[in-house]
Amino acid sequence: MDIHGGNIYKFQREGKREILDYSSNINPLGVPKSLEEGIKNNISLLERYPDVHYVELRESIGEYNHISSDNIIVGNGATEVLFLYMKALLPKRALIISPTFAEYERALKNIDCEIGYFKLDENIQNEKRNFYLDVEKLKKEAINYQLIVLCNPNNPTGSFVKKEILEELNEFLETNNIKLFVDECFLEFVEGWEEKTLNTLKSKNIFILRALTKYFALPGIRLGYGITYDNKIIEKINSIKEPWTVNAFADLSGKIILKDKEYIGKTDNWIKNERVRFVEELKKVDYIEVYETYTNFVLLKIKNMKAEEFQKRLLEKNILVRNCSNFKFLSNNFVRIAIKDTEKNNIFLKSIKNL
Amino acid sequence: MDIHGGNIYKFQREGKREILDYSSNINPLGVPKSLEEGIKNNISLLERYPDVHYVELRESIGEYNHISSDNIIVGNGATEVLFLYMKALLPKRALIISPTFAEYERALKNIDCEIGYFKLDENIQNEKRNFYLDVEKLKKEAINYQLIVLCNPNNPTGSFVKKEILEELNEFLETNNIKLFVDECFLEFVEGWEEKTLNTLKSKNIFILRALTKYFALPGIRLGYGITYDNKIIEKINSIKEPWTVNAFADLSGKIILKDKEYIGKTDNWIKNERVRFVEELKKVDYIEVYETYTNFVLLKIKNMKAEEFQKRLLEKNILVRNCSNFKFLSNNFVRIAIKDTEKNNIFLKSIKNL
Numbered sequence: 001m002d003i004h005g006g007n008i009y010k011f012q013r014e015g016k017r018e019i020l021d022y023s024s025n026i027n028p029l030g031v032p033k034s035l036e037e038g039i040k041n042n043i044s045l046l047e048r049y050p051d052v053h054y055v056e057l058r059e060s061i062g063e064y065n066h067i068s069s070d071n072i073i074v075g076n077g078a079t080e081v082l083f084l085y086m087k088a089l090l091p092k093r094a095l096i097i098s099p100t101f102a103e104y105e106r107a108l109k110n111i112d113c114e115i116g117y118f119k120l121d122e123n124i125q126n127e128k129r130n131f132y133l134d135v136e137k138l139k140k141e142a143i144n145y146q147l148i149v150l151c152n153p154n155n156p157t158g159s160f161v162k163k164e165i166l167e168e169l170n171e172f173l174e175t176n177n178i179k180l181f182v183d184e185c186f187l188e189f190v191e192g193w194e195e196k197t198l199n200t201l202k203s204k205n206i207f208i209l210r211a212l213t214k215y216f217a218l219p220g221i222r223l224g225y226g227i228t229y230d231n232k233i234i235e236k237i238n239s240i241k242e243p244w245t246v247n248a249f250a251d252l253s254g255k256i257i258l259k260d261k262e263y264i265g266k267t268d269n270w271i272k273n274e275r276v277r278f279v280e281e282l283k284k285v286d287y288i289e290v291y292e293t294y295t296n297f298v299l300l301k302i303k304n305m306k307a308e309e310f311q312k313r314l315l316e317k318n319i320l321v322r323n324c325s326n327f328k329f330l331s332n333n334f335v336r337i338a339i340k341d342t343e344k345n346n347i348f349l350k351s352i353k354n355l
Numbered sequence: 356m357d358i359h360g361g362n363i364y365k366f367q368r369e370g371k372r373e374i375l376d377y378s379s380n381i382n383p384l385g386v387p388k389s390l391e392e393g394i395k396n397n398i399s400l401l402e403r404y405p406d407v408h409y410v411e412l413r414e415s416i417g418e419y420n421h422i423s424s425d426n427i428i429v430g431n432g433a434t435e436v437l438f439l440y441m442k443a444l445l446p447k448r449a450l451i452i453s454p455t456f457a458e459y460e461r462a463l464k465n466i467d468c469e470i471g472y473f474k475l476d477e478n479i480q481n482e483k484r485n486f487y488l489d490v491e492k493l494k495k496e497a498i499n500y501q502l503i504v505l506c507n508p509n510n511p512t513g514s515f516v517k518k519e520i521l522e523e524l525n526e527f528l529e530t531n532n533i534k535l536f537v538d539e540c541f542l543e544f545v546e547g548w549e550e551k552t553l554n555t556l557k558s559k560n561i562f563i564l565r566a567l568t569k570y571f572a573l574p575g576i577r578l579g580y581g582i583t584y585d586n587k588i589i590e591k592i593n594s595i596k597e598p599w600t601v602n603a604f605a606d607l608s609g610k611i612i613l614k615d616k617e618y619i620g621k622t623d624n625w626i627k628n629e630r631v632r633f634v635e636e637l638k639k640v641d642y643i644e645v646y647e648t649y650t651n652f653v654l655l656k657i658k659n660m661k662a663e664e665f666q667k668r669l670l671e672k673n674i675l676v677r678n679c680s681n682f683k684f685l686s687n688n689f690v691r692i693a694i695k696d697t698e699k700n701n702i703f704l705k706s707i708k709n710l
Binding site: 021024026030031035036039040043044045046047048049050076077079080083103110217218219220221222240242243244245247248249250 | 376379381385386390391394395398399400401402403404405431432434435438458465572573574575576577595597598599600602603604605
């Protein structure tokens with residue numbers, strides 16, 4: 001399981017106690033106060049099984065997304081929903097747009113699916129460096145597959161493909177009987193995301209993955225959900241799903257935090273300002289190449305040393321970054337870092353300047 | 356999912372608010388205070404992914420059971436562990452000792468396993484009525500299967516098969532290359548359970564299922580575990596397991612409550628005394644037949660009406676019981692009720708006397 005970032009426990013067990021964890025992309029505002037209060041006042045929820053149908057939870061998620069709760073599947077983190085979708089769809093051949101999050105590959109291998117990898121092109125557009133999706137090229141490859149998997153915004157590159165482009169792509173895919181799976185777990189960090197989510201297309205061909213992990217700083221609570229207009233997939237998922245996988249507090253959290261306008265406002269404000277500032281500061285560091293980001297992390301290419309070495313040296317300063325060498329199509333010079341609050345980001349900046 | 360008990364949400368949605376839930380078998384002492392404090396003081400745990408290897412949690416469970424943490428698999432409730440074991444073992448033919456909990460069947464159907472059902476014999480031994488296991492008969496049937504599934508104590512009958520009997524059975528099964536899966540989720544309600552658990556046999560042929568759901572009154576937290584001395588099964592499960600399925604508070608709970616001697620002492624004291632008293636009182640009700648129980652629930656046969664009618668009439672008095680008509684080999688006259696505290700049990704007794 002060391003394919004993942006966030007392996008801070010390993011470092012802690014090895015005796016390093018005070019680590020600034022830049023490998024994990026979590027909202028630095030922390031757990032919403034509304035949820036903290038909610039949990040403290042509802043400990044006795046643990047004495048019951050959660051509602052096996054999660055009716056109220058799905059209604060709350062539906063309201064947040066301006067859609068019906070019938071289009072929502074909840075799960076134990078985005079991970080469970082991802083695995084369930086793959087088990088329900090059972091594609092024989094799937095194409096993963098890469099480099100990207102490793103868990104899609106695991107979920108597809110789990111159902112013995114043959115996997116292809118579509119390479120994002122690294123280049124510079126409008127003076128911004130990133131990995132761009134060549135849609136025309138993708139269409140040509142896509143016809144050999146039954147499912148296309150896209151992470152948007154993409155982890156670890158931070159790149160984002162616009163709705164208009166994906167709408168056209170989806171029309172092509174639907175015509176050719178190819179499904180589109182889009183992981184939008186980092187979407188809420190994109191300005192104006194409510195207009196940019198693919199759920200506004202209401203296409204039966206698309207399955208959207210979301211989580212409360214990143215935006216609401218709750219990786220520990222394990223609550224993810226899927227959105228789809230394909231009733232058959234929902235029925236199939238419900239038939240294979242294990243009961244009660246979302247625990248009582250995860251259930252509660254979804255009913256509370258999605259309505260927490262104050263937290264949402266503060267978060268939007270933080271990411272909007274700090275992202276620009278932090279990226280500009282990072283660009284001033286001469287030995288790194290900074291990639292454009294639409295979300296709450298930044299991909300960096302280290303020009304004069306390997307990612308492993310960079311990670312090691314920063315760890316000596318008690319900062320943990322994500323070495324991206326094991327991402328497909330990324331060389332051993334890439335690391336991914338979180339965007340945190342100004343104070344921590346300044347510590348990070350100072351540390352890499354003195355490396 | 357209405358095959359399960361605990362469908363109190365359905366009744367609540369239908370407008371009945373104050374229901375005494377005798378369909379759910381939860382320790383009436385409620386959430387341990389130690390955990391309540393632990394959660395309130397550790398809300399920020401939610402800001403991190405849990406340790407994907409759950410090292411400390413498994414160590415705590417190991418200590419509680421006097422075994423090595425290497426023999427432990429943790430999961431999102433007993434359900435996940437059950438499903439994982441079946442997916443890892445992939446038996447072609449399995450025999451479920453019945454009537455019993457419906458989830459084994461679901462987990463086996465999920466892997467397209469052919470299922471047989473071994474019927475427990477209803478009779479009276481030592482003046483006590485229950486469903487008894489005829490081991491010699493079981494051995495004869497068992498040889499046609501690769502896996503035997505036993506719930507012990509058994510849900511919903513409350514019966515319990517002694518370790519000596521199962522030790523001998525397991526030797527026979529092992530010789531014939533047949534695995535034994537034993538669900539001990541209700542074991543801690545059996546007096547002297549530490550001597551009676553099959554984990555003391557340290558047999559590679561056995562997989563034991565446990566949960567914190569019942570004894571520690573935490574169905575909402577979703578924490579279960581498996582115990583096995585078969586390293587290959589552990590490796591296989593780890594290879595197919597989704598990451599982080601145990602959430603931060605479930606992880607925390609396992610580290611706190613298993614050490615809570617006060618709660619454990621109180622619980623043992625309650626069940627020991629109240630079980631005897633409640634069962635004796637139930638026996639005085641002339642229109643029900645009471646089955647011997649080793650755990651925290653009681654199976655009842657309603658002599659003069661169907662379970663459905665009995666359930667309906669009690670619901671009018673705001674008490675919910677588990678109609679057991681859909682358990683294999685049980686007629687439509689059976690209900691299962693929880694053992695709660697003296698006060699609630701007296702309300703229950705009064706209600707059924709006046710039915």
